Amino acid sequence: LFSGDNFEKFFNTNKKFELIVSSFGIEYLPLEESIRLLKEYIENDGLVALNTHLNDSIISKVSLEEISAIRDFFNDDKLELIEKELSSHFNVELAKAYLVRLNELNEQNDGRLAGCGLTDAVVSAFSSSQRKMSTSIDLKRVKLTYEDYIERLNDQLRASRRAQELKPLINKLGFEVLFSKKLYNVKNELTSQFLLLRKY
Numbered sequence: 210l211f212s213g214d215n216f217e218k219f220f221n222t223n224k225k226f227e228l229i230v231s232s233f234g235i236e237y238l239p240l241e242e243s244i245r246l247l248k249e250y251i252e253n254d255g256l257v258a259l260n261t262h263l264n265d266s267i268i269s270k271v272s273l274e275e276i277s278a279i280r281d282f283f284n285d286d287k288l289e290l291i292e293k294e295l296s297s298h299f300n301v302e303l304a305k306a307y308l309v310r311l312n313e314l315n316e317q318n319d320g321r322l323a324g325c326g327l328t329d330a331v332v333s334a335f336s337s338s339q340r341k342m343s344t345s346i347d348l349k350r351v352k353l354t355y356e357d358y359i360e361r362l363n364d365q366l367r368a369s370r371r372a373q374e375l376k377p378l379i380n381k382l383g384f385e386v387l388f389s390k391k392l393y394n395v396k397n398e399l400t401s402q403f404l405l406l407r408k409y
Contacts, residue, residue, distance in 0.1 A: 220245070225252045232260040233401070236372035237364065243375055247382050257384065257406040260392070261372035262365060267398035269369050272362040278321035279355050281314055292348055299346045304335045327355055372402070384408055
């Protein structure tokens, strides 16, 4: 198994494979690396099974909604004012006002702030400050965590676009499509595309 940071090791292997399986993986590589993987690392008559993101999937839709919700959180003037006060003198009333505004933003964004865990992170930061009897709170750590989260969501959206770029290249790379199916969750929402390819 090759994943995440150790995937570079795959390109150092000096052998070809009869089967390569990628579930939400190949599309995260730069397009030229995906092409290299398919050209150089699969035997003739070998199989490649791919489950990839799609631009119009529920996963991409939720990612876009969560990015928008988090940006609303980052750019809300009311929250910013309360944050400034909290950074100099933390108290329960200010924390309550902050959570009320956070709840309003969550409702405006159809629960996406809670869905991505941001509201829990803020409540946890407040609880920690209260337990320590701190006189101030700094929400920068929460925001940094969610800046990183936005970047990961954007990675997924870029991967969705890259999967679309890869599909028309399959025939040019010497593969035939043995099976192709769009996959859906229990709510009948589109989640991904499954492809089974054979190298000829």
